[in-house]
Amino acid sequence: QKEVEQDPGPLSVPEGAIVSLNCTYSNSAFQYFMWYRQYSRKGPELLMYTYSSGNKEDGRFTAQVDKSSKYISLFIRDSQPSDSATYLCAMTDDYKLSFGAGTTVTVRA
Amino acid sequence: EAGVTQSPTHLIKTRGQQATLRCSPISGHTSVYWYQQALGLGLQFLLWYDEGEERNRGNFPPRFSGRQFPNYSSELNVNALELEDSALYLCASSADRVRTEAFFGQGTRLTVV
Helix, strand or coil: CCCEEECCCCEEEECCCCEEEEEEECCCCCCEEEEEEECCCCCCEEEEEECCCEEEEECCEEEEEECCCCEEEEEECCCCHHHCEEEEEEEECCCCEEECCCEEEEEEC | CCCCEEECCEEEECCCCCEEEEEECCCCCCEEEEEEECCCCCCEEEEEEECCEEEEECCCCCCEEEEECCCCCEEEEECCCCHHHCEEEEEEEECCCCCCCCEECCCEEEEEC
């Protein structure tokens, strides 16, 4: 079993829809959680960083962490074609930064 | 503020040769991470350096090695290149081991022919 599980999709939504992404993890030592966006053949771009259970909002993006369920989510409101990318969850203990496989999202105009 | 920079952007090598990839972290960042991303695959952890020391290593053969310099820049060396080493190699840096945000460079695309 992988430490971090993420549905690779692909996920296709119409412009303006809410995009819902999630990851589950098995290592209870993970304390810090991140979401990255990666466009094709580019380096991942950090979107959100959280270190506690609950919600964090930044513009159209909301990150949720539920440590009791070992489950994290990212929501993108009012999605735009420019949001089409691969989204990666990441999480850390004191020894490594582990990534999910990434979910490919296409927002249709 | 300059982000994480990697060089070269592209590198073409012949099977059996050695490749050296370089990474300059964000100013003030002391941790550097290296990842391999083969086409269509996720990020595979290679190495983590912090304060000049190798702190953790992923499940890769010993021909993947690296080091971190006193200015916290880092290089990744891949010896005896194999065709399956062709991938995007990504470097990330953070300010406080793995406890703060990690920022990535744009990567070095290594092609082994």
